[in-house]
Amino acid sequence: MVQGSLKKKPAGNSGNLVKRPSALGPKRGPRQIAPKKTTLVKQQKLTKKLTAGLVARTEKNLAEKAGHLELLAGGKKDKKKDTKGNVKK
Numbered sequence: 001m002v003q004g005s006l007k008k009k010p011a012g013n014s015g016n017l018v019k020r021p022s023a024l025g026p027k028r029g030p031r032q033i034a035p036k037k038t039t040l041v042k043q044q045k046l047t048k049k050l051t052a053g054l055v056a057r058t059e060k061n062l063a064e065k066a067g068h069l070e071l072l073a074g075g076k077k078d079k080k081k082d083t084k085g086n087v088k089k
Contacts (some may be wrong), residue, residue: 035041 035044
């Protein structure tokens with residue numbers, strides 16, 4: 001059984017608070033401090049370049065394998081359109 005009545009919470013001043021909807025965009029990830037040493041800067045540039053190439057190659061392979069899906073560009077349907085002479089949009 002309940003021992004006593006419920007305690008009421010004091011009503012806060014909700015007029016000053018601005019609630020931002022969290023579903024509008026992606027969540028911000030952890031921030032990274034840029035390196036200051038020249039060797040580390042060169043290393044970071046090289047890694048960025050190499051990873052960009054890997055990502056591009058992976059996306060191209062996925063688009064070729066899943067070419068029957070119309071969501072990805074660069075698949076089998078796009079190749080057929082290019083060979084017929086149609087211009088891609």
